Amino acid sequence: MSEIALKVSDLSFAYGAKKALDGVGLAVASGECTILLGPNGAGKSTLFSLITRLYDARQGRIELCGFDIKRQSLQALAKLGVVFQQTTLDPDLSVSQNLRYHAALHGIGRKAADARIREELERLQMYERRGEKVRQLNGGHKRRVEIARALLHKPKLLLLDEPTVGLDMPSRRAIVDHVHQLVKQQNLAVLWATHLIDEIADDDSLIVLHKGRVEAGGKLSDVLRDTACADAGQVFQKLTQDPPGVAT
Amino acid sequence: MRILHYWRAMAGIVGRELLRFLHQRERFVSALVRPLVWLFVFAAGFRAALGVAISPPYETYVLYEVYITPGLLGMILLFNGMQSSLSMVYDREMGSMRMLMVCPLPRWFLLCSKLIAGTAVGVLQCYAFLGIAWLYDIQAPLMGYGWILPALVLAGMMLGALGLLLSSFIKQLENFAGVMNFVIFPLFFMSTALYPLWKIKESSPLLYNLAQYNPFSQAVELIRFALYEQFNQQALIYTGAAFLLFMGAAILGYNPSRGMMVKKGG
Numbered sequence: 001m002s003e004i005a006l007k008v009s010d011l012s013f014a015y016g017a018k019k020a021l022d023g024v025g026l027a028v029a030s031g032e033c034t035i036l037l038g039p040n041g042a043g044k045s046t047l048f049s050l051i052t053r054l055y056d057a058r059q060g061r062i063e064l065c066g067f068d069i070k071r072q073s074l075q076a077l078a079k080l081g082v083v084f085q086q087t088t089l090d091p092d093l094s095v096s097q098n099l100r101y102h103a104a105l106h107g108i109g110r111k112a113a114d115a116r117i118r119e120e121l122e123r124l125q126m127y128e129r130r131g132e133k134v135r136q137l138n139g140g141h142k143r144r145v146e147i148a149r150a151l152l153h154k155p156k157l158l159l160l161d162e163p164t165v166g167l168d169m170p171s172r173r174a175i176v177d178h179v180h181q182l183v184k185q186q187n188l189a190v191l192w193a194t195h196l197i198d199e200i201a202d203d204d205s206l207i208v209l210h211k212g213r214v215e216a217g218g219k220l221s222d223v224l225r226d227t228a229c230a231d232a233g234q235v236f237q238k239l240t241q242d243p244p245g246v247a248t
Numbered sequence: 249m250r251i252l253h254y255w256r257a258m259a260g261i262v263g264r265e266l267l268r269f270l271h272q273r274e275r276f277v278s279a280l281v282r283p284l285v286w287l288f289v290f291a292a293g294f295r296a297a298l299g300v301a302i303s304p305p306y307e308t309y310v311l312y313e314v315y316i317t318p319g320l321l322g323m324i325l326l327f328n329g330m331q332s333s334l335s336m337v338y339d340r341e342m343g344s345m346r347m348l349m350v351c352p353l354p355r356w357f358l359l360c361s362k363l364i365a366g367t368a369v370g371v372l373q374c375y376a377f378l379g380i381a382w383l384y385d386i387q388a389p390l391m392g393y394g395w396i397l398p399a400l401v402l403a404g405m406m407l408g409a410l411g412l413l414l415s416s417f418i419k420q421l422e423n424f425a426g427v428m429n430f431v432i433f434p435l436f437f438m439s440t441a442l443y444p445l446w447k448i449k450e451s452s453p454l455l456y457n458l459a460q461y462n463p464f465s466q467a468v469e470l471i472r473f474a475l476y477e478q479f480n481q482q483a484l485i486y487t488g489a490a491f492l493l494f495m496g497a498a499i500l501g502y503n504p505s506r507g508m509m510v511k512k513g514g
Contacts, residue, residue: 052350054350075352076352077350077351077352084347092272097267100260101261102347104257105260105348105351105353106351106352107256
């Protein structure tokens with residue numbers, strides 16, 4: 001039985017009168033890549049903001065590796081690695097400087113930090129470029145650095161908020177493959193928000209979020225069976241009822 | 249281990265801010281040009297118009313340039329504090345603020361670290377300004393340059409905390425320009441930075457009261473007295489209290505469940 005890295009129960013959140021999340025429940029286990037699929041405005045970003053504790057929900061509960069995000073936030077956040085939708089690297093600093101800053105925030109000493117930076121960057125074939133300023137990197141390479149950064153403190157759960165937006169096909173493919181590899185090799189739990197259907201692998205889990213509600217959830221094969229659809233694209237169409245326009 | 253974590257994180261935040269500062273040379277130059285223009289142009293022009301009588305901490309008549317030097321140090325810290333908070337709004341829009349907020353340390357500690365980092369940059373700018381002023385023959389007693397350090401730190405922290413508080417209220421970068429006008433100019437002009445209190449009292453009792461209770465005035469007086477190796481207790485208490493007030497409100501503003509973060513959404 002794999003360990004549950006993220007458990008969200010009965011989570012609701014509203015911006016004023018506008019409800020963004022309505023009774024959301026989901027779980028992500030270690031060694032599992034869960035794709036969070038939803039059109040714009042479905043509540044993906046709100047869900048991520050609540051998991052990363054940018055703000056607190058008044059209703060519902062979020063647990064990271066058994067730690068309540070509200071009451072035991074520091075223990076919970078220590079288990080979490082995040083890649084936000086927008087680049088959050090400092091463009092004027094080098095790759096190493098950016099990563100060392102992150103390591104310091106997580107209390108990792110200089111020597112240990114340098115070793116981990118090497119390990120993570122080598123995995124992504126970026127170690128030779130550690131001295132370059134982030135400004136000089138292309139979009140795909142910046143993303144790689146951000147993934148390396150999110151893994152520096154060895155989190156149990158990796159949150160990816162549309163990390164491939166704006167990247168070309170080869171860069172996207174490289175990131176998708178890399179993350180799936182991490183899930184298998186390091187028993188990492190991944191929650192990946194996207195609206196790009198082709199980023200879903202056959203053995204991934206799928207959660208379809210629409211208008212703040214979970215419309216379907218489970219292993220991709222189970223969701224396909226339950227919804228009588230041939231592929232994830234059809235599931236998305238059927239459950240969100242949006243006109244075509246979803247990138248594939 | 250926990251203390252070591254806190255220490256490393258603070259060193260990381262301060263180190264990053266200093267690195268960024270060193271990389272942005274134009275920021276350093278522009279931070280110095282502003283008070284230097286005031287010193288070389290404004291003060292020189294007003295030297296004749298504004299006579300400054302003997303008042304503590306000065307023991308003799310002083311040139312107007314000498315009088316406004318502590319005020320210009322306050323100006324450096326004020327702009328630096330506001331610029332740090334401007335960068336917080338920018339960071340929040342760009343997401344690097346979220347990166348900071350998601351690390352496993354209490355928010356009050358992260359905000360304090362950010363504040364210390366910003367203040368460190370401000371204090372460096374102040375000493376660079378004092379160095380140039382020294383060459384321009386504005387020279388305080390040597391020990392004054394040591395005395396002034398804690399005063400600059402406290403004043404910088406107080407003004408930085410005010411900026412932090414403002415940044416927690418501001419949703420977008422565009423709104424910031426307005427706040428700069430409504431905060432920086434009133435704070436600066438309604439203070440003892442450019443004219444002594446007694447001079448203000450002569451022209452307007454209302455302005456005198458505003459200037460007296462303006463925390464920026466108290467910060468400037470704290471610096472002024474320290475530069476001449478004197479201790480101004482009232483200014484110290486007032487500046488310290490203003491710091492605690494602004495900082496407390498800023499921490500509340502950045503609280504994920506109570507403050508402005510919820511109202512802002514995102």
